[in-house]
Amino acid sequence: MKPIIALVDCNSFFVSCERVFQPHLEGKPVIVLSSNDGCAIARSSEAKALGIQMGAPLFKIQDIIKKGHVKVISSNFSLYGDMSSRVMETLRQFSPSLEIYSIDEAFLNLSLVPEKDLFSYACLIRKIVKLWTGIPVSIGIGPTKTLAKVANHLAKKHSSGCCVLLRPDEINTALRQLSLQDIWGIGPQWSKKLSHLGLKTASDLAQTDPHKIRKIFNVVLSRTALELKGIPCLSLEEISPPKKNLISSRSFGIPVTSFEILRQAVSFHASSLAQKLRQQQSLTCALNVFIHTNRFQKGETYYSNACVIPLPFPSQDTAALIKAAISGLEKIFKNGSFYKKTGVTALQIYSAEKVPHSLFQNKEEIEKRKSLLKAFDKLNAQFGRGSVIFASEGFHKTWRPKACLKSPSFTQEWNQLPRVK
Ligand SMILES: [Mg+2]
Incomplete structure (x- = not known):
């Protein structure tokens, strides 16, 4: 069976999420x-x-904002995450296999849909997603993931919001009009290098011998060339592999000088990492804690430092991670500095299944901690993130980033649900 892949991409996703709950922003x-x-x-x-x-x-576009009456909104990532899962759940109705590629993009396997029905099927998906979630999407269909991306590029220009790219003559026409840097996975640097070889368009790349591309560049780019020819090299990844790098960091809304406030911020980041590790069933062996001041602040000496703290045992326990992160902060904190940002990175992440218990760990104690943290995660899932926290995170979070223009948490907080009058 010939593979047929659709790429569904939400249009101006963050803006669209805001518009769902503030319809007066439509058209503005x-x-x-x-x-x-x-x-x-x-x-x-x-x-x-x-x-x-x-x-x-923001400071550079103030004039345009004033003259154009542009509505400016602070980001509300928990809202966007929630809306994204609604879109993905809706898309699951239309295909037996789906890959969530990013917060606003998914690949769908449509190989079971007859070719002549593909366009109307795409229009139906688009209509249902808009009806059920309020989010407008564009849909591109092609024989490979890379060509589905190309089709999506074209779909954005059509009033239907959908584009099917399967016929060789249509593919050729589309590729001739597509510049190298608009191809999925080709950045400005590669497109510059390719142009030195005399290639200008996606069609030029599709016609180049993939072995030559592999020799001069690498296997990734030769796969892209094959995919443009309609030969599938990238399969649908239905289960996303656990992340090998996890970081939690934020810039402060105002400069921070106090160790206590930094300690709270570092505890928050360590706790957030522990939660992510439990979510993907992984353990970390070490943490990297970093702090720095604002390098652009005139009249102040720039200070930046980081420290790696190995954990006694691989862990996903919030308390163990907070303890390690604070001990790292104690080593790098310098009194009298105006800190701009801090963060914690989890290093050496392994699947929890693959790490055996150490002889020096108390098995009973581990099981007790596991059930405590399970209850902790369950409460936060049920009543909203941050409903239960470790006390060292502090209760006021005065260090929080600026978000003066944030919309309410329309879908995650009971007291912020939209009211219909
Ligand atoms: Mg998008």
């Missing part, structure tokens, strides 16, 4: 800011049309 220029209200990370098409670039720092 809207941007969503990065953590700490630094720069624009999502733009509605109206905001793009005003010339706001992706990643533009």
Whole structure:
């Protein structure tokens, strides 16, 4: 059976999530800011049309914002995460296999749908996702993941929001019009190198001998070339592998000088890492704790330091991680500095199944801790993240990043549910 892959991509996802609960923003220029209200990370098409670039720092676009009456919103990642799982759950209805590629993108296997029905099937998926979740999506269909991406690129330009790219003549026309840097996985650096070889468009890359590409570049790029030819090299990954790197870090809303506040922030990050480790059933063997001041602050000496703390045993226990992280902070904290950011990274992550208990660990104690943390996670899942915390995280979180323009947690907090009058 010929493989047929669809890529479903949510349009201006963060902005669309905000619009679901604030419908008056429909048709208006809207941007969503990065953590700490630094720069624009999502733009509605109206905001793009005003010339706001992706990643533009907020202070540089104040004029456009005022003149264009742009609605500016702080990011609300828990809302976006929740809306993303609603979209993914809806998509599961339409295919036996699905790969969640990112917060707003998924690949679907549509090999069972007859070719002549694919376009109308895509339109149906689009209609149902919008109806059930309120999120607009674009759908591109192709014989490989890379060509589904190309089709999605075209779908965004069609009023239908859908594009099927299966016929060789249509694929060729599409590839001839696609520049190298618009191909999935090809950054500006590779496209520059490829252009030195005389290649200009995706069609040029598809026609180049993949062995030559592999020799000059690597296997990843030769796979891309084959996928553009319609030869599948990338399979659907239905189960995402556990992450090998986990980090939790934030910039502070205002500079922090006090050790106590830093201790609370570091405890929060260690706790958040422990939760992520339990979620993916992994253990970490060591933590890296880092702090730094603002390197652009005039009149202040820049200070940055980090420290690796090995854990006595591989762990996913919040208390053990907090203890280790604080001991790391004690080593690198320097009095009198104005800190801008801190964070904790989990190093050497292993699957919990593969790590045997140490002879020096008390088995009974481990089981007790496991059930305690299970109850801890269950309460937070049921009543919202942060309902139960370790006391060393502090209760006020004065260090939190700036998020002055954040929308309510429409779907995660009982007291913030939207009201219908
Ligand atoms: Mg998107």
